[in-house]
Amino acid sequence: MNDHHAVIVGVGLKMYMSHRDTMEWINLVRGIAKSHPAVTAGVVELFVLPSFTSIIPAHFALRDTRVAIGAQDLFWHDRGAYTGEVSGRDLAEIGCTLVEVGHAERRRIFGETEDIVSQKMLAAFRNGLTPVLCVGEPALVPSADAATECIRQLRSALDASRAENTIGHVIVAYEPQWAIGAPEPASAGYIREVVGLIRQEIDNDSALRGSRVIYGGSAGPKQLEALRGAVDGLFLGRSAHDASALKHVLDEAWHLID
Template identity: 55%
Template sequence: MLTATSAPALTVGVSLKMYFGHARTIAWARAVADIAREHPAVTSGAVDLFVAPTFPSLVPVHEVLAGTRVHLGAQDLATADEGAFTGEVSGAELHEIGCDLVEIGHAERRSLFGEDDRVVADKVQAAFRNHLTPLICVGEPSRASSADAIADVTGQLDRSVDGAVAAGIAGPVVVAYEPVWAIGAPEPAPDAFIVDVLAGIAAHVAARPELAGSRVIYGGSAGPGLLTRGAGGIRGLFLGRFAHDPAAIRTILDEAAALGEAAAPEVAP
C-alpha cells in the first residue's frame, strides 16, 4: 500500500491494459526493473514508479521487480473478498501476492462493462479492506470549462470514497484525472486546462482529512514534456501506450529528475 508518509515529489505509473502477451510483459518488466535499479529519480525516492500488468502476469512481474522500488498494481478487483464469483480476482488475493495498489473506475470499465458509481464505490471499499491503495480514475465525458470539469470529477471522487469514509476504512488514494474526451483524441487536453483541473482536485482532496496523503496525477494521453510544461502543477503521470517502450519510461524519469534538480534550493559554499 502506498502510504501518506512515503509520498514522493512525483508519482509515475503505467497500465499495460491488454496490449501485451505474457512473455512480452515479463521482458518489459525486466527492462523496467533494470531502469529502476539505477535511475536516481527512483533510487532516491523522488519518484514513485508503479506498473499494472494483466492478472496472469502479476506474480512473475512481482518476482522480476524484487529489489527495486517499483510498486505493483492490478488493473481491477472484485467487490467481494471471497466466494462463488467465477472469473473474478479478490483484493485479498491481490494483497497476498504483493500488490500495493489497484486501478478502479477507469472509463473503459464504465463504458465496456457497465460499471457505475455503486460498483466503483464497492471496489474502493474492497481495496481499503485489503490494504491496497485505490487508484481512482475520474474524468468528465465531454469538454467543458475547467470549473465545470472540477465539479464533475470531484463529484465522481466523492461518490467513490464516501462509502469507505462512512465505514471508517478510508485513507490515502491516488486520483488519476483522465478527461474522457481527450483519450485517444487527435489533440490532447491543453496544458493550462490540465493544471487548473489537477489543482482543483488537489484542493478538494486536501479539504477531506480522511484522504490525507493522497496524490493526484494526470493520465489523459500523457507523454514526455508534460511535466516540464506543467511547471510544477502536474505532480505525476499515468502512462499508457507511450510507455510500451521501456526507454520512454527512462525519458519521463529523466524529465522528473531534471525538474527535481531545478527545484532544489542552492546550498551556500
C-alpha cells in the first residue's frame, strides 16, 4: 500500500458471518475487484479483514487480485505458551499485510488497556504488518476535544514502538465510539475537523510520515463524496456485507478522480 494518492477502502467483517458466508462474500468481492476500474487501476486500495478461520482461504481466493488481506487482532508476543492466541509472525506468514489494533470492542469487551494496544502495535511493526489503529472519543463532544482525545490515543499506542525504535506507516481509523453501530455516522463537518487535526499530528511526526487517516463508525455509501478530500478513505462494517454496497463505494471513489 504505497500509493498515497489512492483511496483506502477497508472492510472489517467482525464475527457476523459463518465461514461459508464469508467465503461466498469473498468470492463476490473477488469478482468486483477483478473488474472494477477503481481497483484494477490502483485508484482504490481495497483490504478485507475476515475472521481468523477464513484468512487462509480468503488469501488464496484473492491471490490474483489487488485486494489486501489482514486480521482483526494479533497477540503481542510472537511465540510462546499463549493458548488460543495468534501471533503477528504467523499472520505475516499466511499472507496478511495489515492488522486491526485497538478497536473499541476489544477495549470494552476484552479489557484491552492502552499498554496492551501499544504492545500490539509494536508486534505489528516488528512483523512487517501495517496496523489499522482504531481511535475515537467515547461520547459526542466538541470536535477539538474529540481530536485531542484521538491524538492522545495515537501517541499512547506508539509508546512501545518508539521505545524500540520500530515504527512504520499506520492507517489511523477514526471511529467515534458513539457512532459505531449507530443508525447515522458522525456529521461530515465534525469528521473533517477531527481528521484535519489528526492529520496535523501525523504530518508533524517524521516517524509517521506517509501514514493515512480513514473514517469508520457506521461508514457507508455516499460518505466518500461528503468527505471529499478530508479523509484518505473509509473503514466499512456491516454496510459492506452487501457486496453491491461495497461496489457503490468503489464507484464513488472512481468518480471522485474526475
